[in-house]
Amino acid sequence: MKSVVAEIQTEQQPPQVKVAALVQKGRYDPIAPICYVSGCIVALFIWWLASQSAASPLHRFNPQDTAVALTALFVNARFWQGLAESMQRLAIGLSLAFVVGVPIGFAIGYSTRAGQLTYVPFQFLRMISPLSWTPVAIILLGIGSGPVCFLIAISAIWPIIINSAAGIRAADPQWLEVARCLGAGHRQIIRHILIRATLPHILIGLQLALGVAWIVLVPAEMLGVASGLGYMILDFRDVNDYASITALIIVIGMLGLCLDLPLRFLSRKIKY
Amino acid sequence: MRRLSANNIEKYFLQEQQRMSALGPLDLEISPGEFICILGESGCGKSTFLRILAGLEIPTAGNVSMDDRPITGPDYRRAVVFQNPALLPWLTVQENISLGFKIRGERVPKDLVQQTIQLVGIDGFEKAKPKTLSGGMAQRAAIARALVSNPDVLLMDEPFGALDALTRMRMQEALIDIWNRHRVTIVFITHDIDEALVLASRIVVMTPRPGKIARVFDVSQKRSRARSDAEFLKMRACIADELVQSFKESREFEWGRMA
Ligand SMILES: Nc1ncnc2c1ncn2[C@@H]1O[C@H](COP(=O)(O)OP(=O)(O)OP(=O)(O)O)[C@@H](O)[C@H]1O
Ligand SMILES: [Mg+2]
Numbered sequence: 001m002k003s004v005v006a007e008i009q010t011e012q013q014p015p016q017v018k019v020a021a022l023v024q025k026g027r028y029d030p031i032a033p034i035c036y037v038s039g040c041i042v043a044l045f046i047w048w049l050a051s052q053s054a055a056s057p058l059h060r061f062n063p064q065d066t067a068v069a070l071t072a073l074f075v076n077a078r079f080w081q082g083l084a085e086s087m088q089r090l091a092i093g094l095s096l097a098f099v100v101g102v103p104i105g106f107a108i109g110y111s112t113r114a115g116q117l118t119y120v121p122f123q124f125l126r127m128i129s130p131l132s133w134t135p136v137a138i139i140l141l142g143i144g145s146g147p148v149c150f151l152i153a154i155s156a157i158w159p160i161i162i163n164s165a166a167g168i169r170a171a172d173p174q175w176l177e178v179a180r181c182l183g184a185g186h187r188q189i190i191r192h193i194l195i196r197a198t199l200p201h202i203l204i205g206l207q208l209a210l211g212v213a214w215i216v217l218v219p220a221e222m223l224g225v226a227s228g229l230g231y232m233i234l235d236f237r238d239v240n241d242y243a244s245i246t247a248l249i250i251v252i253g254m255l256g257l258c259l260d261l262p263l264r265f266l267s268r269k270i271k272y
Numbered sequence: 273m274r275r276l277s278a279n280n281i282e283k284y285f286l287q288e289q290q291r292m293s294a295l296g297p298l299d300l301e302i303s304p305g306e307f308i309c310i311l312g313e314s315g316c317g318k319s320t321f322l323r324i325l326a327g328l329e330i331p332t333a334g335n336v337s338m339d340d341r342p343i344t345g346p347d348y349r350r351a352v353v354f355q356n357p358a359l360l361p362w363l364t365v366q367e368n369i370s371l372g373f374k375i376r377g378e379r380v381p382k383d384l385v386q387q388t389i390q391l392v393g394i395d396g397f398e399k400a401k402p403k404t405l406s407g408g409m410a411q412r413a414a415i416a417r418a419l420v421s422n423p424d425v426l427l428m429d430e431p432f433g434a435l436d437a438l439t440r441m442r443m444q445e446a447l448i449d450i451w452n453r454h455r456v457t458i459v460f461i462t463h464d465i466d467e468a469l470v471l472a473s474r475i476v477v478m479t480p481r482p483g484k485i486a487r488v489f490d491v492s493q494k495r496s497r498a499r500s501d502a503e504f505l506k507m508r509a510c511i512a513d514e515l516v517q518s519f520k521e522s523r524e525f526e527w528g529r530m531a
Contacts, residue, residue, distance in 0.1 A: 174358040177328055182372035182421070183348035192375055196362055272362040272401075 060242040066250065069243035073251070079232065083251075086217060086228040089145050093152025094206075094213055101157040101209075102202060105164025106194070115165070122161070130155035130216050134223050143224050151220040156209035163208070167201025168194060203267045207260065214256045274338050274349070274424045274457050276302040276325060281334035282482070283320050293482035295320050297334065300476065300485065305455040309462055309472035311511065313519055317483025318461045319355060322427050325459060326352045338425070348372060351423035353431040357410035359402035365389070365413050366398040372421045388420045391446055393439065407434040412443070419450065426458045432467065444470055465511050469504055475511060479518035486518040 044063065051062035073079045107114040130151050137147035171194055179193045221230025229252055236244040282296035295317040302308055310318050323329040324336055327346040336343045338350065346352075359368045369388060370380045389395050392412040394405075402410055411434045418426060432440045448471065451458055462468050468475045473492035476485055489511060 172358075174354065174356075175360055177346075177352075178354070178358050178360070178417075179371075179375060180328070180346040181326060181348065181350070181352045182375050182417075183346075184375045188375045192371070193360070196360075272403075 061246045065243035066246040069241070069247040070250065073244065073247050082228050082232050085145070086221065086230070089148045089221075089228065090152060090213055090217055092145075093149040093217075094156055094209060096149065096153040097156035097160055097209055097213075098206065100153075101160030101205075102164045105161040105202075105205075106168055106190075106198075108161065109165035109168025109198075110194075122158075125154075126158045130212075131219055131223075134220070138224050145225065147224055148217070148220045148228070151216055152213045155216045156213040159208035159212065160202070160205040163201045163205025164198060167198025167205075170201065171197040200267065200271050203263060203270060207263045207267065210259055210263065211256075214252075214259065218252060275304050275340075276300075276336070276338055276425065276457060276459070277340075278321075278325070278331075278336045279334050281321075281324060281331040281336060283317070283324065283329065284332045295324075295483040296331070298484055302457060302459065304457055305451075307451055307458045307460065307471055307473045308476060309460045309468035309474070310476045310478060311462065311465065311468055311515060312478030312483065312486075313480055313515070314463075316478045316480035318478060319429050321478075321483065322352075322429050322459060322461060325425075326350055326427050328352075348376065348421055349423055350425040350427055351418035351421060353415050353418045353426070353428040355429040355433070357402070357407075357414040359405075359410055359413055359417075361402050364399050364401060365394060365405070368402065368413060369416045369420055371417065385420055388416045391419070392416045393442065408436065408439060411435065412439075415443070422454070424456060426456050426460075428458065428460045430461050430463065433463070440467075447471065465508055465515075468511070469508060477511060477514045477518065479521065487514050489514075 047058075048063050050056060051058035053059065104118070108118055109115075133151060133154060134147065137150045141147050141150060175193050175197060176189055179189050184192065217228075218230040218233070221228035222234050225231055229248060233245055233248050236242075236248065278298060278300045280297045280299055282298070283294050284291045285294050286292070298321065300308075310321070312318050320329060324331050325343070327343045327350070330344075338347070359365075360371065363371065366385060366389070370385050373380045386395075386398075389398060392415055394409050394412050394416070397405065397409065397413075402413070405413065411431065415428075415431055418428070432443055435443060444467065447458075450456065458471075460468075460471060462471075469491060473490075475489040475491055477487050477489070478484065479486045489507065491507060
């Protein structure tokens with residue numbers, strides 16, 4: 001306990017005031033929705049413009065064909081099955097990263113020694129591209145969903161560890177003193193103070209983890225499984241169905257966006 | 273009612289790799305049910321002493337005990353009001369005040385919580401988040417958090433510092449009332465001589481660097497707490513003299529050392 005407190009005291013930083021936050025805080029901004037929508041329209045227009053000429057390399061990936069392929073995709077049972085499978089792998093990988101990562105992050109934030117012990121190995125592991133584990137994962141876990149979940153977990157665990165540790169360090173040492181004076185031991189401090197105090201940081205970690213996990217999911221499914229969104233992209237390539245590839249890419253992007261939204265919302269609610 | 277005693281305690285802090293003596297050697301016996309006020313200039317070690325009594329800080333030398341049992345860590349029967357409110361920002365005022373019961377796994381006595389909120393005069397803000405409170409209101413919530421557990425010892429570090437004169441007097445009355453009814457042992461740090469005179473049964477004046485006791489004034493026999501009372505004024509002048517004296521001595525000591 002003592003060591004955290006000492007460390008926190010030396011690492012306390014002045015609060016940063018963001019000018020943008022000050023300007024917009026709590027004020028209704030009627031222009032914002034217009035900006036969000038126009039941004040999308042402009043992006044679509046650029047895509048359309050760039051793919052219209054028959055000479056354009058993007059011609060085969062034009063929005064009109066993509067829209068048609070998209071509607072076909074939505075009535076394709078295999079697509080929904082693949083999607084479900086991808087989501088399942090994502091959920092398993094992320095849960096694994098969360099369950100292992102948060103306690104490790106807490107330990108690192110709580111004890112200086114744990115931080116020192118894990119620093120070099122973790123920095124080393126963190127810098128390895130998750131996909132380079134593929135052969136190892138396949139040898140260890142066999143062909144199937146196992147390696148994909150593993151790759152997701154190993155890429156998602158680092159932001160979770162780092163942010164959980166940062167959350168513990170950001171907890172005001174006085175909150176701990178208050179709790180101790182009210183009769184709290186280590187367990188109560190963790191339960192009543194540290195978990196709640198670090199929740200916003202953990203959510204940020206989860207948001208970042210989801211980002212990398214979603215990015216890693218697709219290439220991971222291109223290596224060694226026969227289902228899921230990543231596999232379907234390869235499948236469509238083999239039959240030269242460019243419009244469906246583009247449609248899948250759009251779906252993947254949209255899903256990533258949608259997955260981030262609830263976390264962002266929760267993040268805002270839970271901030272203190 | 274609990275007896276607190278500090279025997280020959282000293283506290284050193286490491287500042288820029290140097291051992292700096294912040295407190296002591298200091299001896300103080302606090303009888304059960306006493307109301308001690310500690311006066312002394314800023315930085316003379318008052319908070320450090322209080323934190324040692326709370327068990328938040330371990331003295332470098334000497335020992336502190338409550339009822340002859342050494343104080344080795346915090347104890348909820350010794351409630352602490354810190355120099356700043358230190359409310360948990362994610363809890364409402366009410367939840368902050370009930371926190372002790374939750375932590376100890378006790379049932380939250382809702383009526384008592386509400387009474388305490390009314391006692392410190394922040395009713396109407398039960399559901400407010402600390403961020404939306406004024407400094408004085410936050411401090412009163414922190415006082416309520418300490419009072420609500422019915423502690424045997426109250427350790428208060430400039431608790432009324434952020435309050436306006438009127439609220440301050442009201443809070444002083446409330447505190448005297450609590451002290452009279454429950455005979456809590458109170459250690460109360462203040463910068464205000466008048467406040468010390470109104471509240472205390474004993475006033476301890478400290479000198480800085482390192483913090484030592486300069487003089488102890490017994491004011492338990494004072495007949496009246498009226499601020500215009502002759503005896504009150506005499507005592508006031510005496511304490512002011514002592515403060516000025518200790519201030520001068522500490523400065524002369526420093527200047528002498530520099531020369
Ligand atoms: N954690 C710490 N590390 C190093 N030095 C400290 C620490 N806490 C207190 N000190 C030093 O101990 C001395 C006494 O501090 P303390 O907070 O007890 O003073 P105080 O009498 O409460 O002052 P104030 O009236 O301004 O609150 C100061 O010189 C301070 O610099
Ligand atoms: Mg102080």
